[in-house]
Amino acid sequence: DAGITQSPRYKITETGRQVTLMCHQTWSHSYMFWYRQDLGHGLRLIYYSAAADITDKGEVPDGYVVSRSKTENFPLTLESATRSQTSVYFCASTVGGVRDEQYFGPGTRLTVT
Amino acid sequence: AQKITQTQPGMFVQEKEAVTLDCTYDTSDPSYGLFWYKQPSSGEMIFLIYQGSYDQQNATEGRYSLNFQKARKSANLVISASQLGDSAMYFCAMREGQDMGRRALTFGSGTRLQVQP
Numbered sequence A: 001d002a003g004i005t006q007s008p009r010y011k012i013t014e015t016g017r018q019v020t021l022m023c024h025q026t027w028s029h030s031y032m033f034w035y036r037q038d039l040g041h042g043l044r045l046i047y048y049s050a051a052a053d054i055t056d057k058g059e060v061p062d063g064y065v066v067s068r069s070k071t072e073n074f075p076l077t078l079e080s081a082t083r084s085q086t087s088v089y090f091c092a093s094t095v096g097g098v099r100d101e102q103y104f105g106p107g108t109r110l111t112v113t
Numbered sequence B: 001a002q003k004i005t006q007t008q009p010g011m012f013v014q015e016k017e018a019v020t021l022d023c024t025y026d027t028s029d030p031s032y033g034l035f036w037y038k039q040p041s042s043g044e045m046i047f048l049i050y051q052g053s054y055d056q057q058n059a060t061e062g063r064y065s066l067n068f069q070k071a072r073k074s075a076n077l078v079i080s081a082s083q084l085g086d087s088a089m090y091f092c093a094m095r096e097g098q099d100m101g102r103r104a105l106t107f108g109s110g111t112r113l114q115v116q117p
Helices: none
Strands: A004-007 A010-012 A020-025 A031-038 A042-051 A054-057 A062-066 A076-078 A085-094 A106-112 B010-014 B018-019 B033-040 B046-052 B065-071 B074-079 B088-096 B111-116
Touching: A004 A054, A004 A085, A010 A020, A010 B074, A020 A031, A020 A085, A020 A106, A042 A062, A042 B088, B018 B111, B033 B065, B046 B065, B046 B074, B074 B088
Parallel strands: A010 A106, B010 B111
Antiparallel strands: A004 A020, A020 A076, A031 A042, A031 A085, A042 A054, A062 A076, A085 A106, B018 B074, B033 B046, B033 B088, B065 B074, B088 B111
C-alpha cells in the first residue's frame, strides 16, 4: 500500500513486557518521527530520524528505543512497558524542504495493563 | 512556557457559518513555520495549511485560511462555510528554524470543533 502504515493498530500488553510498534512508508522520505498523543497534551515527539542509521531523541524519549536500518522502516520499541506509556502512537514522515508538512500514519492505540 | 497555546478546548458553530480557531505561539527564532492539522473521530492526522514566518500573505487552502499576525504571535485558523464533516479536533503546530535539522513539530493541545446542523 502506498503511504505510511503502522502496525498493529491496537495492542494490549502487560507491564514489563517488551513491545514493538512498526512504521513503514513508501515515499522514501528522509525524515521520520514518532509522537505520542495523550489527552490534554496534543502530540509530543518521542524520537526522530533524519535518515537511515541517524536517530535522535525528542521531548519524551525515556523508556523507548528506535532503529532505522532501512529508509522506509522506523520501528519503536518499548523495552519494558509501563502504564504511563498507555497512549496513541503516531508515526510521521516528511521529505524535507521549506514547507515539509508531515504525513501521519493512522496511529497505534497501545494499552498497558 | 508553552510554545503553542490553543485556548479554546471546544467550539460550536452552525453549519454554513465561519469559525475561527485560535492559536498563539512563542518563539525567539526569526525563522519558523506554522501548521494546522485536523483529527477527525477516526483518529488520523490530516494536514490542512502552512504559514511560513517570512510569508508576506496569509495562507489559504480552499475553505481554510490562516490569519497570521506576526507581531501578536498568533496564527488563527479560519474555516469558512462550515460543514458537518468539519467536526473534528484541530491542532496548531510549529517548527522552529533551530529545529530544521530534525524538522520536528511542537503541537498545541487542540480545539474540538463541533458543527451543528
